[in-house]
Amino acid sequence: DAKTTQPNSMESNEEEPVHLPCNHSTISGTDYIHWYRQLPSQGPEYVIHGLTSNVNNRMASLAIAEDRKSSTLILHRATLRDAAVYYCIPRNYGGSQGNLIFGKGTKLSVKP
Amino acid sequence: GAGVSQTPSNKVTEKGKYVELRCDPISGHTALYWYRQSLGQGPEFLIYFQGTGAADDSGLPNDRFFAVRPEGSVSTLKIQRTERGDSAVYLCASSPSFGRGYEQFFGPGTRLTVL
Numbered sequence: 001d002a003k004t005t006q007p008n009s010m011e012s013n014e015e016e017p018v019h020l021p022c023n024h025s026t027i028s029g030t031d032y033i034h035w036y037r038q039l040p041s042q043g044p045e046y047v048i049h050g051l052t053s054n055v056n057n058r059m060a061s062l063a064i065a066e067d068r069k070s071s072t073l074i075l076h077r078a079t080l081r082d083a084a085v086y087y088c089i090p091r092n093y094g095g096s097q098g099n100l101i102f103g104k105g106t107k108l109s110v111k112p
Numbered sequence: 113g114a115g116v117s118q119t120p121s122n123k124v125t126e127k128g129k130y131v132e133l134r135c136d137p138i139s140g141h142t143a144l145y146w147y148r149q150s151l152g153q154g155p156e157f158l159i160y161f162q163g164t165g166a167a168d169d170s171g172l173p174n175d176r177f178f179a180v181r182p183e184g185s186v187s188t189l190k191i192q193r194t195e196r197g198d199s200a201v202y203l204c205a206s207s208p209s210f211g212r213g214y215e216q217f218f219g220p221g222t223r224l225t226v227l
Binding site: 041100 | 116143145147152153154155156157160168171203204205207210214215216217218219220221
């Protein structure tokens with residue numbers, strides 16, 4: 001599985017956009033890029049995933065670089081509830097094994 | 113519908129004791145995963161089940177750890193002769209099937225403290 005590099009922490013103001021970067025330079029051509037987040041005292045929750053094209057859902061947008069060596073999770077308007085640790089996780093769909101491999105993630109703080 | 117539930121939410125035990133942690137997955141989910149999370153770290157994979165069988169137990173740290181899922185639904189993680197280093201949050205997740213294409217749904221975790 002590809003290794004990832006994320007900033008340890010980031011800060012944002014409420015109502016402003018947040019761009020959370022992830023480097024995954026060893027990603028393979030069949031690895032999807034998944035993002036999970038973990039709110040305080042809760043288990044992780046799925047946010048979004050993509051392969052090559054940018055993706056949008058009700059929670060966030062995912063922008064994937066053309067060379068796929070990096071991606072950015074975009075929260076369009078941060079709320080206090082978005083304060084969490086965000087994990088970027090490459091996943092290869094070719095195999096049957098399903099466990100997630102978490103790094104340390106980025107701890108996002110949101111200021112009112 | 114109901115999400116993944118885990119009991120107890122907190123467990124305090126003494127070094128050397130035996131503990132059981134329970135996970136109730138989302139109904140109909142055939143894949144079930146156990147992870148362990150130490151303070152300041154991301155969750156670490158322990159074991160995963162497809163149905164009743166353990167498909168991959170490569171993450172279990174040693175033979176004091178064991179997990180079962182006898183009827184393909186509820187799972188129990190068992191830790192014998194607990195040590196202080198076993199203190200962590202134990203997370204359970206389920207997904208509709210095995211394979212990397214499926215989103216995992218996590219429970220709130222059991223915080224285990226070994227004194």
